[in-house]
Amino acid sequence: MMKTRGLEGVVATKSSICSINDGVLRYRGYNIDELAECSTFEEIIYLLWYGRLPLKDELMALKQELNDHVDVPSEMFRQLKAYPIEHTHPMSVLRSAVSTLGIFDAHEDEMNETANKAKALRLQAKISTIVAGLGRVRQGKEPIPPRHDLSFAANFLYMLNGELPSEIEENAFNRALVLHADHELNASTFTARVCVATLSDVYSGITAAIGALKGSLHGGxxxxxxxxxxxxxxxxxxxxxxxxxxxxxxxxxxxxxxxxxxxxxxxxxxxxxxxxxxxxxxxxxxxxxxxxxxxxxxxxxxxxxxxxxxxxxxxxxLGIENELFTPIFAVSRTAGWIAHIFEQYNDNRLIRPRALYIGPESMPYIPIEERNKVDII
Ligand SMILES: CC(=O)SCCNC(=O)CCNC(=O)[C@H](O)C(C)(C)COP(=O)(O)OP(=O)(O)OC[C@H]1O[C@@H](n2cnc3c(N)ncnc32)[C@H](O)[C@@H]1OP(=O)(O)O
Ligand SMILES: O=C([O-])CC(=O)C(=O)O
Missing domain, CATH: 1.10.230.10 (Cytochrome P450-Terp, domain 2)
Known part of the structure; x- marks a missing residue:
């Protein structure tokens, strides 16, 4: 039986998405330093999901698809406003919102590669609109509808702040998205993989991951x-x-x-x-x-x-309030979570480890009428 606390050092799966070796982080073999300097978040989404950097037309097509799906059902924001937002952490609201998004997706439970990729695209596009809208609603403002001609990074800042970001702001936010996009088998990614390894759907995997990212030892x-x-x-x-x-x-x-x-x-x-x-x-x-x-x-x-x-x-x-930092982490990490969910589906086996039992053995059952504290402790 394995006894390592917190599974430290345990290799729990094979993956070709992200590596950390001798302190060097790579996405699909590309050093994070180079990606942080040179790439856009849209390129990183492509790289993580499809395993290689996109060609120009492939990147254009992905950007177009993300822009096509960036609007969220108006019902989403109506629901969001109904939550007791003043005393609820936005990660809890986001967890519920992504779950709700699944309910609005007629294909939530369709389980094939094409349907899963389409759901992933919708989710990646819409999670940005939801988090920016949530940021606005928290400040008592109306959500700003997304534009369809901006980069992922610029659109987020536009929807949040109501004005186009400067080039420096757009670049900084893009770089932050690139840097947060994936990180091997961190706690939330592992959670997503455990969830979908039961053959549950993409929305459930991301909802579970958001719950794990929320904690203060992780993205929180x-x-x-x-x-x-x-x-x-x-x-x-x-x-x-x-x-x-x-x-x-x-x-x-x-x-x-x-x-x-x-x-x-x-x-x-x-x-x-x-x-x-x-x-x-x-x-x-x-x-x-x-x-x-x-x-x-x-x-x-x-x-x-x-x-x-x-x-x-x-x-x-960048004008963002503290409580929105972790939801923004989730916007970026959704790219990595989805890549891992795809990888899990592609070579799936239920994830079900064992526990080393250390509790009492062979306890005699005493009917409640005859039970006293000494017998049961
Ligand atoms: C995106 C991410 O998830 S990055 C991590 C974000 N989380 C944080 O920044 C929270 C603060 N950091 C931590 O709690 C930890 O460093 C973790 C959770 C990231 C890693 O935890 P673990 O690998 O389990 O390390 P662990 O908590 O056992 O720390 C080892 C020792 O360093 C100490 N230590 C580790 N991090 C910190 C810290 N941030 N502040 C003070 N002491 C610390 C621990 O108290 C422990 O000391 P001890 O051996 O005397 O008891
Ligand atoms: O890998 C981890 O344990 C946490 C982390 O840095 C991340 O998820 O980005």
Missing amino acids: ANGRVMKMLEEIGSVDRVEAYVDQALKEKRKIMGFGHRVYKNGDPRAKHLKDMSYQLTRLKNEPKWYDISIKLADILRERKGLLPNVDFYSASVYHC
């Missing part, structure tokens, strides 16, 4: 990073904050990683973007606090920033 850390930076407030308060947190044995959000022990290769890109955007928006303190925090944690605990750390100040500078 990014919003909490910004909350922490705000709580710290200035560079001269960083040291005292870290001392107190470590004394109370609190986890510092955005640091540490199960797989990377010498640093997350995505963090340096987000760090550069954080520097650029905090200067551009005249809010340098978020970067300065982040740098000091990272220096102290490296010195004291050998802990290094993960993908969630610098993405916080990046999103903040």
